[in-house]
Amino acid sequence: MRRSTLALVLLSGLLLAGPAIARESAAPSPLSRLADVALPAALDRVLRDYEQAWRTGDAKALAGLFAEDGFILQSNQPPVRGRAAIEAAYAGQGSSPLRLRALAYAAEETTGYIIGAYTYGSNVGDTGKFTLTLKRVAGGPWLIFSDMDNTNAPPRPR
Template sequence: MGVTRFMLASVVLGFGVAAVPLLATDLPKPTSSTEVPDIALPAELDRVLRDYERAWRAGDAAALAALFTEDGFILQSNRPPTRGRAAIRAVYESQGGAPLRLRALAFSAGDTIGYIIGAYGYGAGPGDTGKFTLTLRREPGGSWLIFSDMDNANAAPRRPNTPASAEPHQAAKPAIG
């Protein structure tokens, strides 16, 4: 009886080991952010990104906050959530003024709810600094507003006591990405 269990276990293990290469070949290859192409957005969604870029570049906290619903959120890396247009404006008072670039990677929009998944960078240089998701809302027939904006950087934050010259420089990052 012990030999039979050993043989059965060997067969099962053998099939498992043989199946691993088959399963691995079916898995999609991970892509870096530079491999994910931009997509064109419908004009009313693209307006949200372009208005955000303009307000960020100008350092205009009031204009940035006006892009959000009254009860909207910003969810920035390494910070607690911020909720409400007035609180969002207060956070943006100390941010902005950099040459922000936003690009869309995916989107969906219904009548009153939508989203944009994207990437962001600064200046004319290649590559993305980070990525973001925007959850959008609107009243029927109205303009899209940001309900939530979650972003994070593509690189880990610098560790304490690490000289700035030892790690790549990153500009302050906006909530949108």
């Protein structure tokens, strides 16, 4: 009798806990991939032109996507400002497949931003993330005012 009562209590506990356990496992992981958002054509052009210039290793074309007084803010590097300095900083970089995807954006008349993730080469999943702040003369093309990026990889021990 005692064993059957204990078994009944344990079984009841498992049945009651089942829905709670199922809810916990169904919760999204903080490391799950965030969904892409569709960009308006004028903003999407900035990402596609960036990808193309990166793939071909064209530092001049990359710098041309930036405002004259724009910034690049790369991981483990000092800030770089100005189109000529950006071209020099990008010289020798690129020449590899780059895929950019947007996670969020906003745009007003002359300012905007894109928050996104990027992948290099044949990597599965996102290699890193970025923010682009954008500006334009009313009605003109969007230019990058700042590009800040960093990898998803943890820092290497020293």
